[in-house]
Structures are given as structure tokens and as C-alpha cells.
Amino acid sequence: ELKVEQNPLFLSMQEGKNYTIYCNYSTTSDRLYWYRQDPGKSLESLFVLLSNGAVKQEGRLMASLDTKARLSTLHITAAVHDLSATYFCAVGLTGTYKYIFGTGTRLKVLA
């Protein structure tokens, strides 16, 4: 059974600081996604990572994937208040179209 864990679950950080969210998963996977969810809203796709060593960046967010370590990271650079949201990773089950969501990281950026 594929299990996906994120840490931290909650993160409160000051504007301008850097931080990394970690996504660990328990079995082999061939794809990983990061999503953002604002309170009361649906999920917005941030990154799609399809291969070992993949790195993608958009603005202050950068995601990477290490399939050998079964680890993905979402790095936040010089955080701003607008980044406050819940971030989920979702890991695809190899050989299927299903994906399992991580526990989520609730990020609050303080001005």
C-alpha cells in the first residue's frame, strides 16, 4: 500500500524567509504532483514531476524529485504572504492512473 507523508504538517514563517516542505512516499512511483489549495477552494496544479532528478521552478517555488530516495521537496524562497495556503503532494501508483495524496502542509506566511 502506497503511503505518502508530508512534513511539516503546519508551517508558520516570516516573510522573506526560505523553507522546504518534504514529501516522502513508501513504494515505487513514476510521477509526482504538487498542488496548492486556498481555504474553501479547489486544488490548483503547481508542478508535475515525471522523472528522477526533475526540477521545476515557478516564481518563489521550486520542486524536485528523487525517485531513488522516494522523496520530493517543495522549496520556498523569500516567502510572501500570498503563498499562504495548504500544499499537497500527490504520488502516482505505478502502472495505474491513480494517485495518493499526502497529508498536506498548511503554510502561513506572517507579514
Add this chain to the structure above:
Amino acid sequence: SAVISQKPSRDICQRGTSLTIQCQVDSQVTMMFWYRQQPGQSLTLIATANQGSEATYESGFVIDKFPISRPNLTFSTLTVSNMSPEDSSIYLCSALFGDYGYTFGSGTRLTVV
């Protein structure tokens, strides 16, 4: 990118009744997925819906409680049957669009009283 329209956006229902949630995709997709998100929690996959075949349900979810229809490649419905307060959640549909990953509908916030 593709757009998924989901309705209703929210509803308050009496226990014992049923609610049908609809998702319309603006392009054809082979597979659609239905998720449940309980308050403050992550997303749990309910079932996978393929056009022309029975939906595939995950452990803990059954067809009698969550019947799904998929009449064509752009539309799907999820019914939450014989509702109880424990069914109060956000229900989301999603679809896979090639290498773009999964797009989600706007969600249905269901409250059962």
C-alpha cells in the same frame, strides 16, 4: 489548460436524502476521478470512472452509497445516497490531461443535517 465545471458548489441536505454532483469537462477525457476531502484533511479517492464501464471503487467505498455515472467522455456524476452527517465533506472530481497532470473541479461542499 482544461476546465472542469462542477455543481452544485455547496448544499445543505437532510439526513436520509441523496445528492447528485455533476462534473462537465470542456474536452474529452478517458478517466475521471472522484475524491472526498473531510474538513481539515487530505483527499481520499472514492472511485475511478471510465466511460462505458462500471466505476472502480476504492476500499471503504461502495456503489450503493456512491453510485457514479459516466455517460460520455465529458461528463460524470457522483451521487451521495442515504446521507448521514458523516458524509459532510467536500467532494471533488478530477480528470487527467496528458502530461499536464490532473485538473480538479471547483468542489462541492456538502453539509448533512
